[in-house]
Amino acid sequence: AAVASSRRASQLRGSQATALAAQQRRDxxxxxxxxxxxxxxxxxxxxxxxxxxxxxxxxxxxxxxxxIERLLAEATAEATKKGFCDKEVGKATQERDFxxxxxxxxxxxxxxxxLKKDELEAxxxxxxxxxxxxxxxxxxxxxxxxxxxxxxINIIKKSKEGFAAVKEAxxxxxxxxxxxxxxxxxxxxxxxxxxxxxxxGFEGAYKAKQESSKGIIGMLEVIxxxxxxxxxxxxxxxxxxxxxxxxxxxxxxSDISGKxxxxxxxxxxxxxxxxxxxxxxxxxKTAQELLDIALNRITNLKPMCIDTGMSYEDRLAKRxxxxxxLKRALCILDTNKVExxxx
Numbered sequence: 543a544a545v546a547s548s549r550r551a552s553q554l555r556g557s558q559a560t561a562l563a564a565q566q567r568r569d570x571x572x573x574x575x576x577x578x579x580x581x582x583x584x585x586x587x588x589x590x591x592x593x594x595x596x597x598x599x600x601x602x603x604x605x606x607x608x609x610i611e612r613l614l615a616e617a618t619a620e621a622t623k624k625g626f627c628d629k630e631v632g633k634a635t636q637e638r639d640f641x642x643x644x645x646x647x648x649x650x651x652x653x654x655x656x657l658k659k660d661e662l663e664a665x666x667x668x669x670x671x672x673x674x675x676x677x678x679x680x681x682x683x684x685x686x687x688x689x690x691x692x693x694x695i696n697i698i699k700k701s702k703e704g705f706a707a708v709k710e711a712x713x714x715x716x717x718x719x720x721x722x723x724x725x726x727x728x729x730x731x732x733x734x735x736x737x738x739x740x741x742x743g744f745e746g747a748y749k750a751k752q753e754s755s756k757g758i759i760g761m762l763e764v765i766x767x768x769x770x771x772x773x774x775x776x777x778x779x780x781x782x783x784x785x786x787x788x789x790x791x792x793x794x795x796s797d798i799s800g801k802x803x804x805x806x807x808x809x810x811x812x813x814x815x816x817x818x819x820x821x822x823x824x825x826x827k828t829a830q831e832l833l834d835i836a837l838n839r840i841t842n843l844k845p846m847c848i849d850t851g852m853s854y855e856d857r858l859a860k861r862x863x864x865x866x867x868l869k870r871a872l873c874i875l876d877t878n879k880v881e882x883x884x885x
Contacts, residue, residue: 627847705769
């Protein structure tokens with residue numbers, strides 16, 4: 543009876559010692575996990591520490607192993623997610639950058655085309671005004687030339703007619719005075735003739751005023767010379783004015799033709815430019831829509847892939863430290879060094 547009693551007492555002391563040791567290991571594990579949970583700001587370690595400190599010892603190892611498995615599963619899932627996110631975010635970012643560059647390029651091209659359009663419209667208006675001014679000037683010069691030509695032709699005609707009339711008068715006078723100067727006195731006369739001659743106041747044949755005839759003819763010759771000079775000067779002026787007008791007409795028409803050709807080319811260029819602007823605007827609209835799609839894609843990926851509050855590398859490092867802390871906790875429990883990490 544004494545031996546049996548001693549054996550029971552020894553077994554009781556051993557059980558108490560074992561229970562105490564288990565309690566100490568559990569407390570150590572709870573303390574370790576609590577400390578690491580606080581350091582790492584790990585809700586999972588902190589929650590497990592609380593549960594271990596209050597739960598049965600037999601569940602401690604199982605709880606730690608389950609948490610390790612959960613963390614490893616999360617790491618695998620996150621690695622898969624990271625691969626997906628890296629791929630999709632990369633594609634969306636590349637698409638965004640490409641579309642952004644495309645819209646910028648198109649915007650610059652459209653601004654250049656609009657500038658060219660403004661320049662062409664200004665040049666077309668300038669050419670239109672220039673052509674109108676040249677046509678007005680040519681019309682006015684043509685009308686003036688026609689009036690001047692009519693006046694000159696009239697002056698030339700009248701001057702030549704006057705010259706011819708005066709020359710005819712001169713010739714008539716010269717013939718008259720020449721005949722009068724050569725007249726002879728008749729030898730036969732009657733009393734009536736004698737009486738007529740005495741009443742006339744001169745003797746012999748009438749020879750006209752030969753001396754005064756020179757003045758009259760000279761004056762008529764001056765008049766004829768004036769008519770002739772007027773006709774010649776007017777003809778010279780007409781020829782000169784005609785040559786100057788022909789030169790002006792040729793130059794003006796050539797200038798008008800050149801400006802009309804340039805205007806036509808500018809109008810064709812303007813039409814092409816407007817078509818390009820319309821085409822580029824459609825391209826810009828498409829590029830902007832594609833850019834919006836790329837931006838929306840990035841926005842949709844942000845909650846899952848970007849706005850997590852912690853980078854993938856930081857989360858990976860934190861998870862590794864959490865698993866390392868759990869393995870250290872297992873080693874505290876593994877007094878027999880069964881676990882490979884505890885040897």
